Amino acid sequence: MPQPVLSLDALRALDAIARKGSFAAAAEALYKVPSALSYTIAKLEQDLGVQLFDRSRQRAQLTSAGLLLLEQGRELLQASQRLEEQVRQLDSGWEQRLRIVVDTIMPWAPLWQLSADFTALERFTRLQFSEQVMAGTWEALLRDRCDMALGLAGEGVNAQVELHLLGYAEFAFAVPPTHPLAQRVATTPDEPVRREELLAFTAVVVADSAAEMPGRDSGLFAAGHVLQVPTMQAKIAAQLAGIGVGFLPVHLIQQELLTQQLVVLTTEIPRAPVPLYLGWRKDVVTGQACRWWREHLLNLPWQQLLTPGELKAHV
Template structure:
């Protein structure tokens, strides 16, 4: 059954209620008052209900009329949003942009980018997700995200565009007062065999999982993110490697202590990555901004690249 409630009828009803008269609504809609009255009378006739109480000097909405108006305004708003989204998509802007942040990075720099992006394109919905190790590549390969920030290692397949951000140094950390802090440095691998390792689980669903910083032959505590790993190690539940830039506060407050192993872990290269076939304007904007950023191992993390100092004359 085709509904007699048309968008034109809803706009007319909305204008009458806002302008408080049929005549004023007609002026707003660039119609003659008789055309406005006809639209409402036809709607009432087709619905078989009275939308206005005309027994008074001034026509007022009935309870049913108020219901139709309130629900109708939601329809009008949804229609306006759909129109804007259609025009937005036609111009190349994404309706939704999905950004995956690898757990090794903090989200703070990405929030700054999103704030700047909203000022130029507020209609694109941003969806953030967090993945670990191979999970970032898996999300991109599987179509669960459009852009990865902080992807570790090399791309697992062709078709990805990749831009390096830098290298993340990892340090071996334990809770302050841990028995290992009483031993001479550097520690041999055998010295830590009696203590559990806190491991962040690879979040990959389809691609082969990656291991990172595993110390074999030991009991393990498996957590979902770097944030959970930091919290577990601060409580002394286990030991393990952590990204140096993520634990500056814990070190400053004395909740974690750094130890030196006789075989240190090498830094991990991280990148941004996206599908080459994706030509969305929102994706391009984020990629362009990120190409002017770099990961700094001195504690600043991911931030804008520093301009080279001007040589002295």
């Protein structure tokens, strides 16, 4: 296999000549004597077997081959600089990658501002967000498929996981105002929606994303038919379309309630609030990026975000 003839020093020399406009100015910028810079370029041309500069004119001009090498070489120089910075960053405790799993019940908006703030730190840690559902969120954390999980639901007891309660998600039975159940409640507002009434409608449920752990469906109740969807946003869309009914997280349907695309009905089977946690594994050594995200996530006003206001049932 032939030995490579390109070196970063040679590429830096070529870049400096192109930027400064002359060998003399480039040599000064690189703290070299002009003869040393001329030798570097001549040696590179000899090793490559191509002419990089047209020296027939008073001022040397890059040839087509020289322009190609300059363009591609600058990409190599930038990649080299990024690699050096990443190595130094890793040595200082900043991870190359941070994986955050977000349960489908959580709002995404607060994460975008944190992402912008994190990017402003000018670290090279690559953020990787993914979405899971219920036991799938736990599974991703326990199977080491993420560094932290946002929106873990349940009683919050697991010996392997450090858990911090964020708040409680509240649910409302919400349908479009044109839905038959909404029309019925409008005529008899003192009567909540009964269990037997639900049998006439399709229940929209979010399927648990767990592949190994026992899962369950979100929002499942006794109904005539069941429509299973992959995310909470898909469930909201299905109920807005009038395809089915079910309980929805209040914090995710604020706009739909304000614009009366959805109305809340009182039912005989109210759904209890669900505690949500931020969690990470106790046995995994974490870096500075993970610690930064933990601190800033825990400082967000989650209870306010999860319980934005009191709702009134449709009358």
